[in-house]
Amino acid sequence: xxxxxxxxxxxxxxxxxxxxxxxxxxxEILEESLYSGQLKTDEDFNHKAKQLNVSYKITEDANKIKNxxxxxxxxxxxxxxxETKRKRIYSTTNDYRLIELLDSDIIYSESGEKGIIIFGNKxxxxxxxxxINQMMKPNVSLRFIGDIFLKVFENVxxxxxxxxxxYDVLIxxxxxxxxxxxxxxxxxxxxxxxxxxxxxxxxxxxLSQSNEKxxxxxxxxxxxxxxxxxxxxxxxxxxxxxxxxxxxDPDWKLLAKPKDNVxxxxxxxxxxxxxxxxxIEDETLCLKRNKGNLDCNIIxxxx
Numbered sequence: 252x253x254x255x256x257x258x259x260x261x262x263x264x265x266x267x268x269x270x271x272x273x274x275x276x277x278x279e280i281l282e283e284s285l286y287s288g289q290l291k292t293d294e295d296f297n298h299k300a301k302q303l304n305v306s307y308k309i310t311e312d313a314n315k316i317k318n319x320x321x322x323x324x325x326x327x328x329x330x331x332x333x334e335t336k337r338k339r340i341y342s343t344t345n346d347y348r349l350i351e352l353l354d355s356d357i358i359y360s361e362s363g364e365k366g367i368i369i370f371g372n373k374x375x376x377x378x379x380x381x382x383i384n385q386m387m388k389p390n391v392s393l394r395f396i397g398d399i400f401l402k403v404f405e406n407v408x409x410x411x412x413x414x415x416x417x418y419d420v421l422i423x424x425x426x427x428x429x430x431x432x433x434x435x436x437x438x439x440x441x442x443x444x445x446x447x448x449x450x451x452x453x454x455x456x457x458l459s460q461s462n463e464k465x466x467x468x469x470x471x472x473x474x475x476x477x478x479x480x481x482x483x484x485x486x487x488x489x490x491x492x493x494x495x496x497x498x499x500d501p502d503w504k505l506l507a508k509p510k511d512n513v514x515x516x517x518x519x520x521x522x523x524x525x526x527x528x529x530x531i532e533d534e535t536l537c538l539k540r541n542k543g544n545l546d547c548n549i550i551x552x553x554x
Contacts, residue, residue: 259424260342263400264315267415273305286372321425346432355448470552
């Protein structure tokens, strides 16, 4: 919920976030029951979720608004397996901007200089509008408006579990005229959306790397043949890997391909011979002939 005027801007948001788990059709029924106002309390919500066999997780620590360079930014978002939709408001003295993003692309934009903006579902918008009309007074301070918004949230949260009972309040009051405010928000939005795009690109890269690591992890050898001893110097052995074995460092950087050589160390009193087979038995790296224990600071996996 945001107020934008000639004195500055105020934004208030609750900290509740609800995640749903279950069949899509049942999740949609539960969400519609919640957002239409049929469910009045957390108990109503929990009962309906059990009826539909939908699990959920409620958290009360979401940061839905933030200060950003003499402005306030608020966001609500919905995520699917393939895309993220965001609705944002950027506000400052004498100007605000509503934008909608699909992933990091702006698909809608609306602007204004003054007003009260309410984000939310059908029931929260309806209730909040009613209480604002009852409580709002002309020519009051920004702090007083923040207090009114808090009372509105408290009243709304007592009638729908879609709103939590913890809130953030932010106020910005830079001395901008309308032209200055517009230029300022234009610059902020351009930078902020670019950062979002960069963040999403980095996230995709990290996810790709994580998926690759997960795939590699599934190929770790816990039992099986590794290679053969091809050189010996005191307790250090040169081992040539089999044609289906590769070696990585702890950060999953490839160190040795099949048929490459790796260094291993005998850690007990057993002795090695050229041609000894190196194996992993009972998750222990050893010589097959005499069970001599070996050590190497590498990860051994199938190709």
